[in-house]
Amino acid sequence: MITRHGRALAEIAGVSALGILATTAFQIITIRGLGPSAYGLLAAALALINVAAIGSSALRNSVAVTTAEALHVPHSVPGERTRRMDGALIEALVLGGIGTLGVFALSSRLAAPGAVGVVTIVLTAAAMIPNFLFALAQGRLQGAEDSRAVVWWSTGAQVAQAVLALAAILLGGGSVAILAILVLTALTGAIGAGSMARRRALAVGRSPFTMQSTVVLLLTVGFAWLTNADVVLVRGDAPDAVAGAYAAAAVLIKTTLIIPSTFSLYLLPRFVRSKGNAALTNLGVTVILAVTLLTGLVMFAAVSLRGPWIVGLLFGSHYAQTAQIVVAFSVAWLPWALAQGVLVRITAIASRTALAVFLLGAVAQWLVASATLPDVDAWLIGNGLIGLAIFLSLYGIHWALLIRSRRAGQERAIEEPATP
Numbered sequence: 001m002i003t004r005h006g007r008a009l010a011e012i013a014g015v016s017a018l019g020i021l022a023t024t025a026f027q028i029i030t031i032r033g034l035g036p037s038a039y040g041l042l043a044a045a046l047a048l049i050n051v052a053a054i055g056s057s058a059l060r061n062s063v064a065v066t067t068a069e070a071l072h073v074p075h076s077v078p079g080e081r082t083r084r085m086d087g088a089l090i091e092a093l094v095l096g097g098i099g100t101l102g103v104f105a106l107s108s109r110l111a112a113p114g115a116v117g118v119v120t121i122v123l124t125a126a127a128m129i130p131n132f133l134f135a136l137a138q139g140r141l142q143g144a145e146d147s148r149a150v151v152w153w154s155t156g157a158q159v160a161q162a163v164l165a166l167a168a169i170l171l172g173g174g175s176v177a178i179l180a181i182l183v184l185t186a187l188t189g190a191i192g193a194g195s196m197a198r199r200r201a202l203a204v205g206r207s208p209f210t211m212q213s214t215v216v217l218l219l220t221v222g223f224a225w226l227t228n229a230d231v232v233l234v235r236g237d238a239p240d241a242v243a244g245a246y247a248a249a250a251v252l253i254k255t256t257l258i259i260p261s262t263f264s265l266y267l268l269p270r271f272v273r274s275k276g277n278a279a280l281t282n283l284g285v286t287v288i289l290a291v292t293l294l295t296g297l298v299m300f301a302a303v304s305l306r307g308p309w310i311v312g313l314l315f316g317s318h319y320a321q322t323a324q325i326v327v328a329f330s331v332a333w334l335p336w337a338l339a340q341g342v343l344v345r346i347t348a349i350a351s352r353t354a355l356a357v358f359l360l361g362a363v364a365q366w367l368v369a370s371a372t373l374p375d376v377d378a379w380l381i382g383n384g385l386i387g388l389a390i391f392l393s394l395y396g397i398h399w400a401l402l403i404r405s406r407r408a409g410q411e412r413a414i415e416e417p418a419t420p
Contacts, residue, residue, distance in 0.1 A: 012147055012148065012151050015148075015151045016155065016258065016261075019155035019159070020258065022158040022161070022162040023158050026165050030169070033165075033169030034169070034174065034178075045124040045175070045179055049124065049127055052099040052128055054220070054221055055095050055099065055221065056134070058217040058224075059091060059095060059132060059136060059217065060138050060139035060142065061217075061219075061347055062212075062214075062216040063088045063135075063136055063143060063213075064143040065347065067143025070143075087209070087210065088213070089136065092133050092136040093129065093132070093133075094209075095132050096130075096132035097129065099125075099132070100126075103125040104125060107121045119176050120175065120176060120179060123182075126183050130183065130189075131186045134153075134157075134194075136194070137190060137193035138150045138154065141153075153189055153193045156189075157185045157189045160185050161182065161185050164185075165181055212350045219347055219351070219355065220347070223339075223343055223358060226336075226362060227254070230379075231246065233365065233379075234246045234247075235247070238373055238374040239374060241321065244319075246322075246325065249325050249326050249329045250329070252303075252314065253330050256334070256337040257336075257340055259288075259291055259292045259337070259341075260288055260337060260344065261340070281345065284344075285341070285398060288344060289341045289342070292338055292341045296330070299330050300327070300330040300334070303327050304327050304330075307326045307327060310326075311323040325376060325377070329380060333384070333387070339390050342391065342395050343394060345398050346394055353397055354393075354394060357390055368386065
C-alpha cells in the first residue's frame with residue numbers, strides 16, 4: 001500500500017516538475033522572442049490571466065472537495081447524484097464571466113495601436129471561461145482520486161504552450177499568436193478533461209456557491225493573496241532596484257511551495273474521505289510537513305553555500321542584490337511553506353476559522369509593511385513571523401479536530417459492546 005502510494009506521488013511529482021520546466025521555457029521563449037515592446041503587451045494580458053488562475057485554482061479545490069464527499073456518500077437511487085442542479089458548472093461559468101467582464105473593464109491596460117490592441121483584448125477575455133471549465137474538470141477528476149489524470153492534463157497543456165510558442169516565434173508570430181495558443185490549450189483541456197469526467201459521471205448535483213464551496217474558494221484565494229502580497233507590498237514601498245531584487249528572490253525561494261502543492265493533488269480527496277480516521281489524517285499531515293521542512297532546509301543550505309552563484313546563473317549579473325537577501329528570504333519563507341502543507345487538511349474540512357486567520361494575517365502584513373519598508377531585512381523578519389503565526393494557527397485547528405475525532409472514536413468503541 002505504502003509502495004503504491006509512493007509510486008503515485010513520485011509520478012505526480014515528476015510530471016509536475018516537467019510542467020514547471022515547460023512553464024519556465026514558455027516564459028523564456030516569449031521574453032526572448034518578442035522583445036521588450038511586444039512582450040510588455042503580452043505581459044499585461046498574462047497578468048490578467050494569472051489573476052484569474054488564482055480563482056480557477058480555488059474552483060478546482062472546491063469541486064475536488066464536493067466531488068470527493070459525494071462519491072463516498074451512499075445514494076438510494078442510482079444516478080441521483082447527477083440529476084440535480086450542477087452547481088459547480090454554474091460557479092465556473094459565473095466566475096469565468098466575471099473574469100471576462102474584468103478584462104473588458106481593464107481594457108485600457110491592454111491598449112495597443114490598431115487591430116492588435118482589439119484582438120489582444122478579445123483573446124484575453126476569450127481565455128477566461130475555458131480556463132475555469134478546465135479547472136472544473138480537473139477538480140472532478142481530483143475529487144475522484146485520479147490525481148494522475150489531473151497532473152497529466154495540466155502538464156500536457158503547459159508543454160503544448162511551450163512547444164507551440166516556440167513554433168509561433170520561429171514563424172514570426174507576435175503576442176497575438178501567443179494569446180491564441182493560450183486560448184487553444186485552455187479549450188482543448190476543458191473539452192478533453194471535461195469529456196473524461198463526464199464519461200465517469202463525476203458531475204455532483206448541488207446548488208451553486210454553497211457554504212462549503214464558498215469557504216473552500218475563499219481559503220484558496222486568501223492563502224494565494226497572503227503568499228503573493230509580499231511582492232506587491234515591496235514593489236509599492238521600496239525603490240525599483242530593491243523591488244526587482246526582491247521579486248527575483250521570491251521566484252527562487254517560493255519554489256518550495258511545489259512540495260505541498262504536489263501533495264495536495266494526491267491527498268486532498270483522501271483527507272475528505274477519511275475525516276473520521278484521525279490516525280490516517282495525522283499521518284498525511286505529518287508526512288507533508290516533514291518533506292516540506294526537509295525541502296526548506298535544503299533550500300536554505302543551497303543559498304547559504306552557493307547563493308551568489310545560483311542567482312548569477314539564473315538571473316544574471318544585474319541581480320547581485322538578490323544574492324544578498326536570498327538566505328534571509330529562505331528562512332522567512334519556511335513557515336509559509338509549512339502553512340501550505342497544513343492548508344491541504346484545512347481545505348478538506350472547509351474551515352471557517354482559517355478564514356478569520358487569513359484575514360488577520362492580511363491586516364498584519366499591511367501593518368508590518370507600513371512599519372518596516374523600504375527596509376527589506378526588517379520586512380522579511382516581520383513577514384516570516386506572520387507566516388509562523390499562521391502556520392501555528394492552522395496546525396492548532398488541525399490538532400483540535402484530531403483530538404475531537406479521537407474522542408469520538410473512543411466513545412463509539414465504548415458504546416459498541418453495549419449495543420444489542
